[in-house]
Amino acid sequence: MGEPTSEEQPVGWQVTGPDGNVVASGPQTVLEASADAGEET
Amino acid sequence: MAAIDQTLVSLILNALTPTGAAGIPGTALGTPVGTTAMKLRLNSTASTATAAGTEIANGTGYAAGGWTSLGASTASSAGGAVGVPLTTQSATATAAWSIVSFDLTGNAAQRSWWGLFNAQPIVVGIGNTFQVTGGSGAAAGIQISLT
Numbered sequence: 001m002g003e004p005t006s007e008e009q010p011v012g013w014q015v016t017g018p019d020g021n022v023v024a025s026g027p028q029t030v031l032e033a034s035a036d037a038g039e040e041t
Numbered sequence: 042m043a044a045i046d047q048t049l050v051s052l053i054l055n056a057l058t059p060t061g062a063a064g065i066p067g068t069a070l071g072t073p074v075g076t077t078a079m080k081l082r083l084n085s086t087a088s089t090a091t092a093a094g095t096e097i098a099n100g101t102g103y104a105a106g107g108w109t110s111l112g113a114s115t116a117s118s119a120g121g122a123v124g125v126p127l128t129t130q131s132a133t134a135t136a137a138w139s140i141v142s143f144d145l146t147g148n149a150a151q152r153s154w155w156g157l158f159n160a161q162p163i164v165v166g167i168g169n170t171f172q173v174t175g176g177s178g179a180a181a182g183i184q185i186s187l188t
Contacts, residue, residue: 012159012182016170023169026160029143030122030184031044033154 045187046152047090049073074147081126081145081173081183082107085162088142088155097140103132106150108173115178120188124181131172138165143173143183154185 012028056070083103084094099105112127125145140163145154165171174182 010180010182011174013163013171013173015163015165016172018168024163026158026163028174028182028184029156029159031154031156031186033045033185033187035187 044156044185045090045154049153074151074153075149077148078109079111079145079147079153080107080109080150081111081130081143082150083132083138083140083171084142084144085139086141087157088144090155093144093146093152093155094142097138098136100135100138101133102170107144107146108132109148112175114181117186120186122179122184122186124176124178125183125185126173126175126181127177129172129175131170133170134165134167137167138171139163140165140171145183145185156183 009027011025014025015023017023052069052071052073055067058067059065060067060069082093083097085097086094088094096105096107097103102108108126108130110128111125111130114123114125114127117123140158141161142155142157144152146152163171174180176182
């Protein structure tokens, strides 16, 4: 039997108000540049 | 979507293929993003593989060119990603910001990596603070890989 999985992603950025409370936040930005040369078909 | 500046793509290719004199490896890679601390630039429009977006206005903790004290990221090993920044970066808006993209650049604005922030545009009202999460490796707010 497996453990419950978490869908929670790490926080990548957030906006806070002057009082320090979080106004908005978003997940990490993941850049995956591709060096794939592709294939001729 | 590509996430690397096209000039750098050519530099990488030319450095690892026999593009130099008499078939030696090319020397084009050199130090294309300089030898001093890199910067993280924030933009109000989308960057592309050919050009950076329009930089946001200065604020408290953010000056033209980008954040400068990113810290030393944990180096990639075995082809793994690099997390940026090591140190959390913060800036407070003195004029409203709409943040869309970023560029990781050399100290003299040489572009390397670029991307759109997740959930952009990010609206930051005057007096509010925007921050990019710092951390070691996978904990950092921006993860960069080349596959």
